[in-house]
Amino acid sequence: MIKQNKKTISYYVLLVVLLFNALVAVFPFVYMAVMSLTQKDMLDLDFSNTTFSFINYFKVIDGFNLLVNLRNSIIVTVSSCLLNAIICSMAAYAFAKKEFPFRDKIFGLYLATLMIPGQVTMIPVFVIIKNLGLMNTYPALILPIINAFGVFLIRQFMVSVPDDLLDAARIDGCGENRIFISIVIPLVKPVLVSLTIFTFITSWNDFLWPLIIASKPAMKTLTLAIASLKGSYSTNYGLVMAGSTFAFLPPFILYIFLQKQFVEGIALSGTKG
Amino acid sequence: MKNRNDAVMGYLYILPSFILICVFAIIPIFMNVYYSFTQFNVIQSAQWIGLENYSRMLKDPYIVASLKNTFVFTLITVPLQSILALLLAAVLAGQFRNKMGEAIKSAMFIPVIASAVLVGTLWSIFLEPNGLMNTILSFFHIPTINWLGGKTSSLLSVSMATVWKNVGYFLVIYYAGIMDIPKELYEASQVDGASKIQQFFHITVPSLSSVTYLIVTLGTIWSFQIFDMVFTMTNGGPGMSTVTLVLTIYNAAFKSFNMGYAASIALVMFVIVIVLQALQRKFLGEGRDDK
Numbered sequence: 001m002i003k004q005n006k007k008t009i010s011y012y013v014l015l016v017v018l019l020f021n022a023l024v025a026v027f028p029f030v031y032m033a034v035m036s037l038t039q040k041d042m043l044d045l046d047f048s049n050t051t052f053s054f055i056n057y058f059k060v061i062d063g064f065n066l067l068v069n070l071r072n073s074i075i076v077t078v079s080s081c082l083l084n085a086i087i088c089s090m091a092a093y094a095f096a097k098k099e100f101p102f103r104d105k106i107f108g109l110y111l112a113t114l115m116i117p118g119q120v121t122m123i124p125v126f127v128i129i130k131n132l133g134l135m136n137t138y139p140a141l142i143l144p145i146i147n148a149f150g151v152f153l154i155r156q157f158m159v160s161v162p163d164d165l166l167d168a169a170r171i172d173g174c175g176e177n178r179i180f181i182s183i184v185i186p187l188v189k190p191v192l193v194s195l196t197i198f199t200f201i202t203s204w205n206d207f208l209w210p211l212i213i214a215s216k217p218a219m220k221t222l223t224l225a226i227a228s229l230k231g232s233y234s235t236n237y238g239l240v241m242a243g244s245t246f247a248f249l250p251p252f253i254l255y256i257f258l259q260k261q262f263v264e265g266i267a268l269s270g271t272k273g
Numbered sequence: 274m275k276n277r278n279d280a281v282m283g284y285l286y287i288l289p290s291f292i293l294i295c296v297f298a299i300i301p302i303f304m305n306v307y308y309s310f311t312q313f314n315v316i317q318s319a320q321w322i323g324l325e326n327y328s329r330m331l332k333d334p335y336i337v338a339s340l341k342n343t344f345v346f347t348l349i350t351v352p353l354q355s356i357l358a359l360l361l362a363a364v365l366a367g368q369f370r371n372k373m374g375e376a377i378k379s380a381m382f383i384p385v386i387a388s389a390v391l392v393g394t395l396w397s398i399f400l401e402p403n404g405l406m407n408t409i410l411s412f413f414h415i416p417t418i419n420w421l422g423g424k425t426s427s428l429l430s431v432s433m434a435t436v437w438k439n440v441g442y443f444l445v446i447y448y449a450g451i452m453d454i455p456k457e458l459y460e461a462s463q464v465d466g467a468s469k470i471q472q473f474f475h476i477t478v479p480s481l482s483s484v485t486y487l488i489v490t491l492g493t494i495w496s497f498q499i500f501d502m503v504f505t506m507t508n509g510g511p512g513m514s515t516v517t518l519v520l521t522i523y524n525a526a527f528k529s530f531n532m533g534y535a536a537s538i539a540l541v542m543f544v545i546v547i548v549l550q551a552l553q554r555k556f557l558g559e560g561r562d563d564k
Contacts, residue, residue: 014364015373021361022380025441028395029383031405043398043405091290098283099276106287113298115550117498119519120543123308123526123536124301127315144297151290176282205388207501208519212527227390227505230397237398244391251386259379266385267445 029248036241043237056242060229063239066246068218069225073204073250075138076221080145080203081196088150089158089192093180095151096158097166107155110148118144119208126212136219141210145203150195153268157188197258197265204251222247305543308536315532326537336538338513339521342428346517347496349432350439355488357436358443363477365444366451367469378448381441389438393505396434397421400506424514427507431515435502439495443488450484451477493549497542518542 035043037052061067094100095107125144134140161184169179185192210224226247233239255262309326311319330336361381365374384392399405400420407417420430458476467475478485500519503509509516509524518538526535 011368014368018361018364018369018374018377022377024437025381025384028399029387031399032395043401043403044408045405087289087293090286094283094286098279098286100280100283103283106291109299110290110294113294115547116298116302116543117494117546119498119500119522120539120546121298121301121305123522123532123539124304125297126526127304127532128296128301130315143293146290146293147298148290148294176278180286201386205390207388207390207504208523212523223388223390226394230394230505240394240398244394248387248391252383255383255386262386263382263445266442267449 032241032248033245035237036245037238039238041237056238057246060233060239060243061246064225064229064232064243065217066222066225066243069220069222070246072138072141072214072219073222076141077200077203079138080142081199083142084146084150084199085192085196087146088195089154089185089188090180091151092154092158093184096155097161097163097184110151113148114152122209122212129213136214136216138219140213141219141221144209145199145206150199153195154188154191157191158184161187193261194265194268197254197261198268200254201251201262201266302543305536305539308533309540310537311533312531313533313536314530319533322533326534329534330537330541335513335516335521335524339516339518342513342515343497343499343517345428346432346435346499347493349429350435350496351489351492353432354436354439354443354492355485357440358447358488359478359481359485361440362444362447362451363473366448378441378444381444383441384438385442387438389501390505392434392438393502396430396437397506400430421507422511424511427511427515431499431503431506434506435496435499438502439492443492446488447481447484450481454480490549490552494546497546497549 034047036056037054038047038050039056040047040050091110095103095110129135129140165183166179169183174183205223206221207223207227210221211227214220214224226243229240229243308319310321310323312322312325313319365378369377401407402417402419402422404420406420410418418426421427454477458480459472462472462476498519499517500523503515503517503520504523507515509520519542522535522538522542525531525538
């Protein structure tokens with residue numbers, strides 16, 4: 001066989017096909033961003049008589065109180081990422097490195113809960129939240145996001161931390177909590193990053209749960225708020241697009257900077273099933 | 274001494290997650306089973322009515338429509354997104370292991386990070402009768418299509434938008450799977466004079482069987498849970514042509530405040546999802562190497 005260094009015709013044909021697919025994936029977002037700068041009431045590709053400005057952003061942010069929604073989204077997302085990482089790695093450490101009665105049974109129970117889709121339990125969880133008087137509160141938006149997936153994921157990495165390392169630290173007089181914080185946690189940092197990105201996207205994009213639990217406008221998250229934009233502004237496309245772009249920017253900017261971790265973190269959910 | 278300390282520490286470390294999992298997953302499942310046998314509107318306490326919710330379900334046209342739509346939606350999206358993702362991943366991993374390929378992969382992942390609400394909103398605007406899609410099609414002299422207004426086309430449109438959002442995700446998983454296939458297999462078959470297309474069908478596809486099962490079952494479970502997209506694009510309409518299981522659960526529980534009935538539908542959905550996951554485990558039991 002002759003080594004194919006030259007790019008053949010088929011390479012260029014495939015390249016065109018791939019580029020077309022990439023264009024189809026990206027174009028709606030580009031169009032959204034461009035439209036958000038215009039006052040057009042027609043959805044076409046004719047921008048010849050259009051003036052571009054940021055006025056829609058000011059209008060939609062003021063008129064729809066999007067800054068309140070942004071604040072809610074940030075509070076909910078950051079807290080759920082932090083809590084999920086802390087609570088799950090604690091449990092993962094116990095399941096991986098501690099001996100206690102019923103350990104494997106309890107872990108099996110954790111795994112079993114992974115098979116329960118959130119939509120199946122949303123009615124009782126709603127009733128519980130209501131009875132606890134937590135409707136329209138941050139804890140109601142944050143706490144149900146934490147689930148056993150993180151425990152399962154981190155545990156797999158903690159199992160491979162050598163026991164000798166932990167014993168050596170114990171001999172040096174290191175307390176149990178310090179072993180966990182200063183030795184085990186740094187060793188599983190990559191998986192914590194992946195889990196956090198996964199939690200971030202799940203929590204930022206979450207819709208059904210906030211829809212049920214946050215009925216007060218002041219408690220709505222950004223994703224919840226933009227769902228009602230279209231109903232309120234119907235044909236004022238510029239405003240809808242400005243609001244949508246505004247909601248998309250935070251995850252998009254993070255994606256630009258942390259591309260590799262994003263792809264890994266989100267692909268991890270494949271193991272959740 | 275050490276063992277007792279270990280046990281106490283173990284319990285303390287799992288305590289926070291244990292409480293949350295009990296309150297938000299384990300107890301609710303039992304509550305849901307109980308509610309499914311009751312009439313319950315949250316304000317008054319639940320009244321036991323036996324199997325009434327279940328017999329009502331059999332006669333409810335919404336249930337029939339949501340089951341049918343959810344199945345049709347799954348049958349459209351899962352094969353389409355899996356095949357598309359496989360083909361794109363094979364091409365990318367085969368001839369585009371370069372900057373260009375990376376850029377294309379990154380671009381195709383963008384719809385994955387966007388919320389389904391955003392994607393649904395965008396597509397519902399693009400698919401309006403005088404929307405972008407029809408404008409673009411008119412360049413090719415294709416007559417205007419009422420994408421979201423027709424009974425058949427609305428379900429197709431929601432499926433299309435879903436595939437558009439999901440392809441990048443499955444592409445990444447397939448791509449990683451192809452990277453794990455030993456290079457020697459391809460080199461040996463090249464010596465035997467196999468073409469790229471033969472290699473694809475005789476090496477790539479069989480080597481990826483466990484990945485394919487993962488992608489198919491994961492896609493199926495996602496499709497069964499479809500809500501955000503229909504909520505923002507059609508809200509079930511026109512008529513009942515795009516109502517889905519979760520949408521019907523939501524409407525029964527939070528529009529009609531018939532929590533008991535909603536719980537019974539949720540339980541039926543749970544059983545379906547459990548069966549799907551059992552199938553997943555059956556097929557993935559062996560070939561799957563957990564990371």
